[in-house]
Amino acid sequence: MSSAPASAIAAHVEAAKRLLRELDEHAQSAIDSLRRQATEDFASVVAERDALLTELDRVVGELAASRSSGAGGRQSAAAFDEIGQAALAALETHKMLVEQTRVERDRIAAALDRADKPDAVATRYSLLSGPRGGSLSIAG
Secondary structure (H helix, E strand, C coil), rough: CCCHHHEEEHHHHHHHHHHHHHHHHHHHHHHHHHHCCCCCHHHHHHHHHHHHHHHHHHHHHHHHHCCCCCCCHHHHHHHHHHHHHHHHHHHHHHHHHHHHHHHHHHHHHHHHHHHHHCCCHHHHHHHHCCCCCCCCCCCC
16 A cells, blocks of 8 residues: 555545535525525525535545555545545535425415415405596596
C-alpha cells in the first residue's frame, strides 16, 4: 500500500464530508425559504443543491476507484464511517425538505382549487342585490 492512494482516499473522504455538510446546510436553507414563501431563494438553493450533488457523485466515484485499488485499509474504514454519519445527517435534513416541499405544494394546490371555485359570499350578494340597469349612475 503506497501513501499516494491512501492520501487520495483521505482527500476524497474530506471532500465528501464537506459536500455532505453543505448539502445539509442547503436543505435547511431551502426549508427556511419555503417557510418564508421566498420562491426565488428556494429555486436558487435547489439549483445549488443540484450542483453539490453532481460534485458529490464525482467525488464518490473517485473514492470508489481509489478504494478498489486496495488503498486505505483500516484508516479508510474509519473514514467511511465518518462519511456515513455525514450522509445520515444530510439524508435526515433532506427528508425534512421533502416533507416541507409537499406541505407547500399541497398549500398551493388548495389555494388554486379555491380560486377556481366561485366565492359563496359574493355569489349570494350578487343574487340578493338583483339585476341592475345597464347604466352606471354617479348620483345613485
